[in-house]
Each structure stands twice: as structure tokens, then as C-alpha cells.
């Protein structure tokens with residue numbers, strides 16, 4: 001009587017990783033995605049950084065799944081020849097007052113089992129990054145970058161090879177709880193409505209994950225998502241050749257973002273971002289806010305002294321699905337099987353912002369245990 005055993009909602013990097021994991025041991029895994037293909041939203045609008053796991057509160061899911069996910073991700077990239085670069089990252093202090101903040105970060109990192117982090121001497125800073133300005137710096141050797149499109153393609157292939165069925169161009173409109181499972185109502189790409197029955201659901205719908213949870217009847221104010229944009233500006237050639245590592249300032253205290261930083265992409269390009277722009281409405285507005293160019297320039301100039309205002313070009317933006325509200329302290333990933341709230345077999349993933357890409361394979365293992 002059930003069409004699907006497990007339905008994964010959303011084919012971003014997290015949904016794909018979950019589908020690849022669950023289809024190892026389950027038949028009839030469906031993946032439903034409203035766009036025409038995978039990874040059209042947050043999963044393709046980010047820094048593509050493999051984070052080390054430095055910043056997150058000890059014992060949080062963010063800390064644990066990031067550290068675990070980083071190792072799984074490097075191994076996966078090697079196994080399937082997915083382009084990656086374990087380039088390392090520097091976190092720099094621009095003034096003496098910021099040195100104690102770096103010391104705190106180092107302690108935090110070690111508590112999170114990121115044990116390779118260390119302070120660089122001034123000579124080492126000069127050798128590694130002769131063109132940056134820093135009064136002190138930490139290096140995180142295990143940080144890197146990954147080609148997220150190739151990663152997602154491989155996850156989709158693995159899931160499909162194990163029998164998972166992908167339905168693209170299908171938007172979920174409603175979900176009803178039925179005996180021993182759920183009925184999902186959706187529109188196909190021709191706006192024809194249909195429904196099917198599934199025993200279990202994994203809600204990895206990114207920016208819509210709070211709404212998907214509400215469809216089934218689980219409404220919680222503390223899980224409401226606020227969209228928070230992150231803009232990026234590109235550093236025009238030839239100045240993109242002047243940095244080789246990812247370079248970050250010290251983060252802001254409540255971790256709304258981790259500071260406008262230098263990201264290197266797999267093509268050797270260099271971009272700055274993302275900033276933190278809370279949106280007044282939850283709308284899909286990916287336009288880069290040009291008026292931010294000055295703020296980017298001033299922020300990055302502190303550690304990139306060679307930068308001129310005209311070296312920057314607006315590039316792209318992504319949107320964070322935040323359950324943290326402006327000015328509030330950092331929130332953890334919300335990943336839970338909702339039996340105790342009356343929804344057995346329904347797994348919610350809400351607020352999967354950074355480091356969701358890094359953590360994706362570890363999140364998949366975690367969800368597999370929950371389900």
C-alpha cells in the first residue's frame with residue numbers, strides 16, 4: 001500500500017547524501033525536488049569550503065558533524081576523484097587586541113578535536129602569504145575547498161545506482177499523516193497535482209524545511225527560518241594571484257557569519273564574502289547588493305593591503321536558512337526524528353546552514369541511525 005519506503009524531500013547536497021546513504025540498505029527510496037535538477041539553491045551558492053570545525057560550540061551537532069564530515073568528505077573525494085584542494089586556511093588578527101580572540105579560537109578548535117590548528121610565527125606568515133597584513137595568525141591545515149557540483153553529481157549517481165528514484169520538477173504542497181505513514185501531495189512540472197504514500201519522510205528542504213514540517217502539522221516558533229543573505233565580490237585578476245590560502249578575519253562573537261573572508265575556488269579565482277544581510281522577508285532574492293562594495297573593500301583591506309576599491313566585482317549571493325534570529329546567539333543544526341511529537345518516521349533537518357556542505361556525509365550517517 002505504500003509507494004515509497006522513505007521519501008527524501010530536497011535534492012541539495014544534504015538530501016543527496018542522505019539518499020545515497022539510505023539507498024544502501026533500503027528499497028524504494030524516493031527523492032522529490034521542485035527544481036529541474038539537483039543543487040540549484042543553497043548547495044550551489046556557497047563558499048565550497050571544507051571547514052575544519054573550529055568555531056562551533058563544543059558537543060554541538062555542528063562541531064561533531066563538521067569534524068566527522070570533513071574526514072568523510074576528503075575520503076569520498078579521493079575515492080571518486082572529485083576535485084578538491086586541501087589548501088589550508090589562515091585566520092588573521094589585524095590588531096594586537098584581536099590576538100586573545102585567536103587564542104580563544106584555538107582553544108575552541110582543540111575542544112572540538114581540531115588538533116592540527118596552530119599559531120604561525122611572523123616569518124611563517126611572511127613565507128606563506130607575503131602579501132597579506134597580519135599581526136598574528138592561526139593556520140588550519142585541514143581546511144580545504146571542494147567542487148560541490150561534482151560532489152552532488154556523484155551522490156546522485158550513487159543513490160540512483162542503488163535504486164533511489166529521483167523526481168525532479170515536483171513541488172510538495174501538502175503532507176497528511178495516515179496510518180503507519182504519510183501521504184504527500186505535489187505538483188509536477190506541468191502543474192498537475194498528484195499524491196503518493198510513503199512510510200517515512202526525511203525533510204531536507206533547506207530554506208523551506210520549516211514549512212514542510214508545518215505541512216505535516218509540526219509547528220514550532222523556535223524553528224521558523226529567517227532568510228539571511230550572503231553576498232560575494234570577486235577579486236579581479238591579476239590581484240587574485242596574490243593569495244594562496246583561504247584567509248579569514250576573526251569571526252563576529254555571535255557567529256551570524258564568520259567574517260568577510262578570502263575564498264579560493266577550484267578554478268583559481270578569488271572571491272570575498274559572504275557578508276551577513278538579514279532579509280526583511282523570506283524571498284528568493286539572489287541579487288548582489290552593489291551598495292555593499294564599500295563595506296567589503298574596507299573590511300578586506302585590513303588584511304589585504306594591496307586591494308583597491310575597483311578590484312572588486314559583484315559576483316553572487318546565497319541565502320542561509322537561519323533559525324537563529326538577528327543578534328541572538330548561534331543555534332545548532334536541528335536534526336530530529338519526530339516520534340515524540342507525534343510524527344513517527346518523520347525526520348526534520350532545519351537550520352542546515354554552514355557547515356552543512358562539509359557535514360553532509362556525516363549528517364547522512366546520523367539520519368540513517370535516526371530512521
Ligand SMILES: Cc1cc2nc3c(=O)[nH]c(=O)nc-3n(C[C@H](O)[C@H](O)[C@H](O)COP(=O)(O)OP(=O)(O)OC[C@H]3O[C@@H](n4cnc5c(N)ncnc54)[C@H](O)[C@@H]3O)c2cc1C
Pocket residue numbers: 009010011012013014015016032033034035038039040041042043044045046047048049050051170171172173204205206207208209229230231274317318319320321352353354355356357358359
Ligand atoms: C553564503 C553561504 C555560504 C556557505 N558556505 C559554506 C561553506 O563554505 N562550507 C560549508 O560546509 N557550508 C557552507 N554553507 C552551507 C551549505 O551551503 C548548506 O548547509 C547546504 O548547502 C545545505 O544543503 P541542503 O541540501 O540542506 O539545502 P538546499 O541546497 O537548500 O537544498 C534543499 C532543496 O529542497 C528543495 N525544496 C524545498 N522546498 C521544496 C518543496 N516544497 N518541494 C520539493 N523540493 C523542495 C529545494 O529546491 C532545494 O533544492 C554556506 C551557505 C551559504 C548560504
